[in-house]
Amino acid sequence: MTKLTIMMAVMAAILMPELIDCLPKQRPYVDAGDENNNPVCTSEPLVQLKNGGRVRGVCRTGLNDREIHAYLSIRYARAERFAYAVAEQPWDDVYEATYQREACSQEDPTVKHSEDCLYLNVFQPIDDSDQLKPVMVWIYGGGFSLGSIDGVASILYEGSVIASLGDVILVDMNYRLGPFGFLYSGTDQAPGNQGIYDQLMALRWVHDNIDRFGGDPNRVTIFGESAGSFAVSMLVLSPLAKGLFQRAIMQSGAISELKQFSPDYSVEKARAFGRKCGCHDDDIDKVVECLKRLPPAKLTWAGDGLDIPAMFEGVQTIVMWGDKAGLLPESPSEMLRKGDYNHVDVMFGFVHDEAAQVVTLMDLELINPLKSYTWDHLSKKLSAIFKAFLFTEHEKEITDFYMPPETRHGHIKSSVVRRKAIDILSDPVMICPNYLFGQRLAMQMAKNASASNRNRFYSFRFDHHSPFMILIGCEKWMGVCHGMDIPFTFGLPIRKDVVKLAFTEKDKHISQNVVKAWTHFAHHGNPGPMGDVEWPEFLSEDGQSMRQMAIDVENHVIQNEYRDRCEKLWAQYLLPFK
Incomplete structure (x- = not known):
């Protein structure tokens, strides 16, 4: 195992007993009067999809005892190994979306996984209104090598708080990881970015079906953290995603042009991966054919020893542009320069001490x-x-x-x-790609749009350290480590079913503010105030100030704090722009 994999497995192992002990015992639909105090549905969670198939969900309880219909692990697509996914065909019987299926194949020993894994969850708040609600689609992180909507993640990413407090439909999905999702041969045998294409298929499913769950297909916000944020930035650029979402939130990551993400480097690593698996051939297509014949476990564990930096583990085979699907026809900087991107509202940011845990693991x-x-x-x-x-x-x-x-x-x-x-590792990997992508996009859109018809941009830095973070290895002296904003994004501190965890009243207050801001952005295209502090747009009117909301017990606005580091040093390597 790599150091990063070990760290994430340890985090999961530490968190598992606490979370499992606090898990609500959810049951499928019940008629009335559940003697065990389980949520009681006022209506059966049964939906017919556009293709005619029917799905049955379960009842859950959100904040203020609001009824939530949760549809778990709905299959949205199927895929052969290394191929692009195709939409799922209709089924005759009622699909039981009442329990979680397998995660996508990966190294994480804490989850059951399989190559047959393209599922999504839908969380629908129930009320008497017939108006369609905004939709938020979550894309998980994990270095494109770990992650799921199952296991511990199904607790962390449980959508009832966001759905009930924010009055939105929450969707999250599995997508393929590691070599299964990102092997690139430069040929049709392994066309590249398969995992991102899975996300695209899930968004198409949302566009076609979400109105059946009370969601508005024309008010979709995609959001993600780490690799999920990276994916969001790709979808913002991709012509294939046009019209599938109207807003985007990027947390701790974005696309860049580091060598690791180039097509040539990806083919080189595909060959190295083949050799590691015992597939030796000068013909790259024969290497891929050999890899297709191997059991999935052989591929899952073969990533070690390729001399790939821990932060990029699993990304060694991703290609950022020029893939066979046309997700990104050109380099990111060229697409930004030409204005080839989706015109959407964007919110972007990161945590204060992104690489703190990685630095201490390295030394x-x-x-x-x-x-x-x-x-x-x-x-x-x-x-x-x-x-x-x-x-x-x-x-x-x-x-x-x-x-x-x-x-x-x-x-x-x-x-x-x-x-x-910490700064040397945080800046080029998570902070500056995120900052520069948002800045470039904001400046280009401001230049090319009228005042009455422009998209809006907001930025943040998450500064709050919680005692809860110590449970998962982020000590007080480390600051705010990578991923520590996720529990607050999903309202974990304010969930009644996890009250045994070490959340403080300050944690609960901040989490409520974050959920409200994120969902306000989904409703209106702006996050509203953060507590009592007005949240300004990222770019000042004269374009000279870059403003970010520092989220903590005492919220405040910071200006131009990352200009020197990101613009003067890293821009030339990450996102060169003329």
């Missing part, structure tokens, strides 16, 4: 507050980071930016080194 010495470094010792550690993330050709420029020569004298405290290392 445990950084945890020791008494440790100090000479420059010679420190420079070797930085070189190891640059090598792991393929930044060696820019090592001097990056080092001089974060550690100018005048700061290198004497002994340097581990706390200083840790902060610099």
